[in-house]
Amino acid sequence: MFKRVLIASDLSHVSDAIIGCMDNLKTLEIKEVVLFYALGFKEKDEVSEIVRQQIKPDLERQQELLKKEGFNVTLELANGIPSEEIKRICKEKNISIVVLGSHGSSAFTHQLFRLGGVASEILNSHEKPLLFLRIKGDESGFQAATGNLKEKILFATDFSDISMYAFEYLEELVKDGAKNITLMHVQDKGRISGHLDHKLEEFNHIDNERLMLRKERLERLGATNIEIKIPFGIPAQEIINEAHQGYSLIVMGSQGRGYFANVFIGSVSYKVARNSDVSVLLVPEKFRELN
Known part of the structure; x- marks a missing residue:
């Protein structure tokens, strides 16, 4: 049903919780995962390259966790604005669904939703289904409240x-x-x-x-x-x-x-x-x- 999924990571505990529950999402027939991160720089320069090298090990760690769950995982470390890069990657990679984390009624905790207008841009212009996985916890620890999504x-x-x-x-x-x-x-x-x-x-x-x-x-x-x-x-x-x-x-x-x-x-x-x-x-x- 959703053969190729894009996980929008922000390298937070919430993102780790999403990755930790991906085994449960195998019931959605997910075969391939594109692990995505957007640096948020409008132009590629020395600063963006330094940041890229700093965060790449953490993304590779998340990539390895997904591989251990049996997924075919590719890493997409984009330079630009999250909402624009998500749309681009979805088209280039023929993504079936975009997965993000949400945490409670106060706000989205995912970094993409802490960037003001980015939330509006993603939700207002997305062309592929969005799956918001419910995440429970606080800064001391997060876990996905997701078992079998098809249960009820x-x-x-x-x-x-x-x-x-x-x-x-x-x-x-x-x-x-x-x-x-x-x-x-x-x-x-x-x-x-x-x-x-x-x-x-x-x-x-x-x-x-x-x-x-x-x-x-x-x-x-x-x-x-x-x-x-x-x-x-x-x-x-x-x-x-x-x-x-x-x-x-x-x-x-x-x-x-x-x-x-x-x-x-x-x-x-x-x-x-x-x-x-x-x-x-x-x-x-x-x-x-x-x-």
């Missing part, structure tokens, strides 16, 4: 075209053995309250029918325990609250209904990826290669 999956949809692209990935996960799925659509309180309250029952009926069709598709592929949930509230918060119920992975489109490129930083998918207690797979509109 929450699929959140707004019925947009982008969420349908994400559903295709959910189907692949079911083909690969996922059995326990919750299909969830949140009736947006901000859109409905005040002038469409009288339509809520009708909306629920229509959306339940939509989810039932998706349930039937997943059952034909082998899923055996599928729930449908249509709560009323604030979408991001409802998804995050539901995620507390023992899920291993959230799958959703990375932009949905009402998306505008310049305001993605405040979108539902960004909020869920930032604040969820479990790992999140975000699938962008442009990416539909499943093999």
